[in-house]
Amino acid sequence: MKPWAAAAVLLLALTAVLAGRYQALRLHTAWDQQVYLWQRVWTPQHANALAASRDLFSTLRILGLQVHPREGYREIQVNTPLLKQDGRPLWLVVRLDGQLKQLDEPAIRQRLLQLLQRWQAAGLPVIGVEIDHDAATARLPEYQHFLQQLRQQLPASLQLGITALPAWIGSAALPGVLQQADSSVLQVHAVLSPQQGLFDGRLALRWASQYAHLSPNPFRVALPAYGMGLVSFDAQGAQVESEASVRVAGSTQELSVAPQQVADFLRQLATLNLPRLHGIIWFRLPLESDRRAWSLATLRAVIDHQPLTADWQVKFLPQPNGLYDLLIQNNGPVDAPLPREIGINASRCLAADAVGHYRLETTAEQARFIRISGDQLRAGQSRPLGWLRCQQITPGGTYVVP
DSSP, X not given: OXXXXXXXXXXXXXXXXXHHXXXXXXXXXXXXXXXXXXXXXXXXXXXXXXXXTTTTOSEEEEEEEEEETTTEEEEOOOOHHHHHHHOOOEEEEEEEOTTOSSOOHHHHHHHHHHHHHHHHHTTOOEEEEEEEEOOOGGGHHHHHHHHHHHHHHSOTTSEEEEEEOGGGTTOTTHHHHHTTOSEEEEEOOSOOBTTTBTXXXXXXXXXHHHHHTTOSSOEEEEEEOBOEEEEEEETTEEEEESSSOOOOSSOOEEEOOOHHHHHHHHHHHHHHOOTTEEEEEEEOOOOTTOTTBOOHHHHHHHHTTOOOOOOEEEEEEEEGGGEEEEEEEEOXXXXXXXXXXXXXXXXXXXXXXXXXXXXXXEOSSEEEEEEOSOXXXXXXXXXXXXXXXXXXXXXXXXXXXX
């Protein structure tokens, strides 16, 4: 091949690669972004969170009713004046627990429709009802019947949506269920195992690809922006704590999803160009006190494709008698796991100690703070690390191991 011909072939290949990347980015940024409001207790923090997220999320999906085998019917007392003022379209989400032995269809539909009427009478811009029911695969025909009857009773102006589980993908009953809904939400996050955590990007890509070729209607993918505490995991499933502690004996294993992990998934998802994939729904809207949810800054960074790099700083707060209180601060744009190790070069130290998630190891010239338990530190926030009483701290002698 002549040199000019080889150069032409190389140029064409490079153009194709760049075009593919551009197309993936264009699809990614064009996706509609929505968010779940899943808090069972509403607080004044909701006003701040909604105001700060107006430019990120087009639509709100709000937990309004929960049906549980032990707790029965629980209506969430949402702040209707706040939602009316916000003005964004919203979905009423009804959670039917998978542990329900059977669905009391007439009673559920009656409670749902009554709540829907109250929301509409309060002036809320409801555009649809979403049913979140993690039914066992064997019970999908029963679930199809429930949805079919509900569709007949819902106002024609409202959409009916469902949450779909990856476990249903191989079921012959799934098409019948999907035919009852106008759209669906594929949930690709759950406690897979203590080792796998809440989210596996490779599995999620496979599920999304398979589901896209099964769904007859538009669908969205629900992605995690939170962590949880795993209390136990056995054949009956996972017992977890999310926003509040469950107060059980024993240790709790913290499970979290790294922002970079989700950002990598989104980049790869965009390249698949899946039919009928219309957008992303994030779980859940972060409140300031929600210690297991990503901060809004992190969620924004992932959605806007910003670099997700940590920037750690150790702060020395002088106290009387040569004492320094130590803080570890996250100056990066995203929440990040606490660093594994922090070293401070110092000499002639009289005393030192670690606090919180760290233990202390010392030598004549260095204090090492070793992480003993994991946790996230939100972007822009700091946390106590420990204290030192030393005659000399080496300038620039501090290191952080992420």
